[in-house]
Amino acid sequence: MLSVITTSDEEKLRSLATESVFQRFSLAEIQSATQNFDDDLVVGKGGFGKVYKGCIYGIGDTTERVVAIKRLDSFSRQGASEFMTEIEMFFKLRHCHLVSLIGYCSDNNEMILVYEYMPNGTIEHHLHKVDTPLSWMHRLKISIGAARGLDYLHTGVGAQQGIIHRDVKSSNILLDENWAAKIADFGLSKIIEEPSSGVSTGLKGTFGYLDPEYSMTGHLTRKSDVYSFGVVWFEVLSGRRAVDTRFKEEEYNLAIWAKKCVKERRLDQIVSSHIIAQISPKCLNKFVQVADRCLNSSRKKRPTMADVMVTLQQSLAFQEQFDSSAQAAGSTGFTYKMQYLLFGPRHNSGISI
Template sequence: MFSVGDEGKLQSLAMEHAFHRFSLAEIQVATQNFDDDLIVGKGGFGKVYKGRINDNRDTTERIVAIKRLDSFSNQGAAEFKTEIEMLSELRHRHLVSLLGYCSDNNEMILVYEYMPNETIEHHLHKADTPLTWMQRLKISIGAAEGLDYLHTGVGTQLGVIHRDVKSSNILLDEYWTAKIADFGLSKIIDQQTSGVSTRLKGTFGYLDPEYYMTGRLTRKSDVYSFGVVLFELLSGRRAVDRLFVDEGLNLAAWARKCIKERRIDWVVSSHIATQISPRCLKEFVQIAGRCVKSSRKERPTMAEVVAALQLSMALQEQSDRPAQAESSTGFTYKMQNLLFGSRHNSGEPDTLPSTHNGHMEHSFKMFSYRDIERATRNFGSHMLLGHGHYGEVFRGWLDKKTYSPSMSDSGLIIAVKRLFTYKFNPHMVKEIQQKMKSLEEFSDPNVVKILGYCAEEDSVLIIYEFMHQGTLNDYLFSVERRTERHLFISRVKISIGVARGLVFLQTQPKLVDCSLQMHNILLDEEFNAKLSDFDVAMLVASSDAPLYLQPNSSYDLKVKNGVFDFGVLLMELLSGNPVASESDLTATRHRLPGEHGFVSLPSIYGALDCRIKLNFLQTKPAVQLALLSQKCAVDKSYLRPTLESVLEELEEIYVIMLNIGNSGN
């Protein structure tokens, strides 16, 4: 694999630039003989291990990343040598440092500094730790500085074109500093040379279209790829996504289209939309849009990109200094108004609602048992709504302003949950009051709102807002509602509400093992979905088993990692049928467009719930929803999107339907 001359050259570089030539035995010790438990990354090149090596300068151990290339890897011997040669010459705080290599027994192993916060790709598309807007700005500036150094800073005569700039090749250290990695495809060029003709290399979605057409590689090819990364950071979307069918699956083409149509909000991730100042967003989108221009001549240099991104950060910092909330200008705020309208409810006392960090907050009212008894007509059987997981639920009426019992079946309708408890005693009252106090923070527009509680007369009662459309389980599957005609846009709206609620619940540390079933998803008059029973789970001791347990109508939605289960829920919303077993799931998958990558527009009509009628313009959003459900429910977990990115796609589908006008449906 290596000639004597090649091996000699690598050893000479190692001595000259003070990096180490490791023996295979040292690498085996560092990786515990390539233990699979130490694998931190995989790709077409091979595997990356987290290892420990002894620093030659003292006896301390150092954590490193060890990349072992497969002998049949796409990244062959030539690229292995190129990477060593490149990194021996390059030294910059925004480039990953090479510590050494191993070529014993024709192995191709590279040893790098370890990057504990992994890659941009990991955080945008895989992890449950989405980056803040300021983190994304700092990362983009760091990566841009690294590329600018490559293009202009290696020497007076030479420059380097990376040729494979993408989110998976931008790593993050313990301080979240961005560092560019993987130089196996890089090319050294003369500073005076505009470009070089070479075999086509790179990654689809990031590939400069002019390089693709002509085979001529220039620094502006890296600029194009980096522009895709910028839009990836802004949107949270992958460079290639089935959503962009009309744009050839291409994020860059889709972003250009959105900018041209003045729909910049579409390109902004809902997770960060409220964090971005308008001036910062304008500057960021402008430079990202210039980077992905089809013509190289219209693209900026990396030095210009660095300057524009630094200006973007300055504008953001300037906006943040007064600590004024920018959420009213963001995409998330607009979507909330489109979906849910104003949060103010004029029918409730003005003293109750307030906002904090974007969530509703209010102090719970302590009701007397006598008042709730009167409001529910002495818990009469005609007021019984059903048996929940933790107790019985009754309908009741309160005066809208005073919250005193209303005896005229008018005013503010409420739901009263009477909890089953076996250990009630007077000492519990104080404990329940403390727990209810903690629940005042547990508030979100997509979690059923608590109005108050009662803890007396050997009873624990929780008073909630009333949800007029009942449970999602009944809405979809009950015999009584099988004849109702349903709007497709309502199904999309329901899915967004559930996703929003789950994203919120993921931030609650006390809900590690909780799951959600269809009968715990409730719908208000406007088909806004809200989640229930999680608050009660925080109140009731685990030993207090509920008297009534509803049978599963579908897969449980896992709060902490529920993308697969949410995909199943989307399938149920589309098909109108429960998915309660593996065979149900297989059958539903097969009927929906998108399984095995095949999309047939007419097939959506046969797969949809018969209660839904689509007009022609709504076919595309329906197919998009079907594809999203298939993507969420793939067998391999690492291929599934994050719940946050799923939410973004759902919001975009909803906006598309609003633009269609929901004509006739």
């Protein structure tokens, strides 16, 4: 079904552009920036359409800046309503761990969003598509940044209002030039006037990351994002996708499999082989404890994102302490010894949860 921008949408867009720092780009400017939507400039694609890397002049720019240009397909699931939602969300939001919107284009029923460019791509890309996996410290700091951005969405807009992202996943967490995490894609987000009670809404999100209670009832709360973040957390720790049919049936859903491993104290099977020797035992305990709580079937037992941030900072402190000790030791075979002390034989992790 064709999704188009209405006259009232256009009026609202012009009003937002006037009131904020958003820029309204012409289609000609976008075509010039993307060399007429050259496929060689595509840096991402999905059900919404394609994302291009391009150069364009923004408000106040004296030279062209590199940007990410998302062109929504009018036949995609993410149509005009999501396009409008994303712009309205960015009008309200400003945070160092959220991707910034520079402008938009709505000429000739095009739906195009122009963002700051994130040169290091997505967490998903580094976990699943390249041969240079992130170090454990990188993964931990990225998790902290993403948690800060999500906490801001939930609580930073106002005491009586919150925003639920509704599509937290590894491909929606981008990395800037300093590897800092920034949350992106607010097309499915919902503003809630009573954050504690949530809102009933149609089911949207990505399979594998969806809160089971939201899936069953259609009732959305901030704890639904917390569940999704827990899935991302185990994805970061394990290097496995949220859903991977290459594994046998009881293991292809990451959330279900990870919780089972935690319950059976088989943490050595969860941790990616690329980082297993890098992790402090205390850091891992803290990290897994709260990730497991995020995936609790009862929303009431899940932590808030503020709780998550505190625990992640504690995990980071444990890791920094561990790394300092390791550097001081500096003996041959230290990494191997620490790996053995941490995990022991393959099926006896020695980690207490």
